[in-house]
Amino acid sequence: MAIRKSASSLIPWLGIALIVVLLDQFTKTLILGMFQLGDSHTVTSFLNIVRVHNSGAAFSFLAGAGGWQRWFFIGLGALAAVFIVWMLRSHGGQRLFSWALALILGGAVGNVIDRLLHGYVVDFIQVHYAGHYFPSFNVADSAISVGAACLILDELRRVRRGR
Numbered sequence: 408m409a410i411r412k413s414a415s416s417l418i419p420w421l422g423i424a425l426i427v428v429l430l431d432q433f434t435k436t437l438i439l440g441m442f443q444l445g446d447s448h449t450v451t452s453f454l455n456i457v458r459v460h461n462s463g464a465a466f467s468f469l470a471g472a473g474g475w476q477r478w479f480f481i482g483l484g485a486l487a488a489v490f491i492v493w494m495l496r497s498h499g500g501q502r503l504f505s506w507a508l509a510l511i512l513g514g515a516v517g518n519v520i521d522r523l524l525h526g527y528v529v530d531f532i533q534v535h536y537a538g539h540y541f542p543s544f545n546v547a548d549s550a551i552s553v554g555a556a557c558l559i560l561d562e563l564r565r566v567r568r569g570r
Contacts, residue, residue: 423506423510424509427516430546457530480518
């Protein structure tokens with residue numbers, strides 16, 4: 408009975424992760440079909456849609472490492488996904504914590520899929536202001552960032568409750 412309860416509490420969180428993956432891959436497919444590498448389209452005075460390939464990690468970390476980083480980041484993403492599923496299974500009743508993990512899981516899987524299919528991650532959202540450009544990112548990166556913020560908020564709430 409405990410296994411069934413644990414698995415049923417896992418399903419909604421995996422569903423959220425799946426939605427992130429599908430949205431991420433859908434938007435990346437649109438970009439790959441509509442833009443050539445390096446193309447840019449201005450949306451607003453601070454937002455462009457671009458096509459950038461990132462063979463590294465966040466902020467292009469290790470982008471020029473010669474190719475081994477592809478497999479390193481695939482392995483790291485796969486290990487993170489397994490760990491997150493285990494955490495969700497153990498803590499599925501903690502709503503904010505589980506939302507955070509589900510978003511991070513979906514983002515990690517979305518970027519691992521890119522690395523497996525293309526050898527790089529497709530980034531396409533470019534935010535800028537007064538000539539300063541934030542590194543381009545995608546839906547998966549956004550989900551990971553929102554998930555990380557939710558983890559911080561969850562921990563702050565947990566600490567506050569403990570006082």
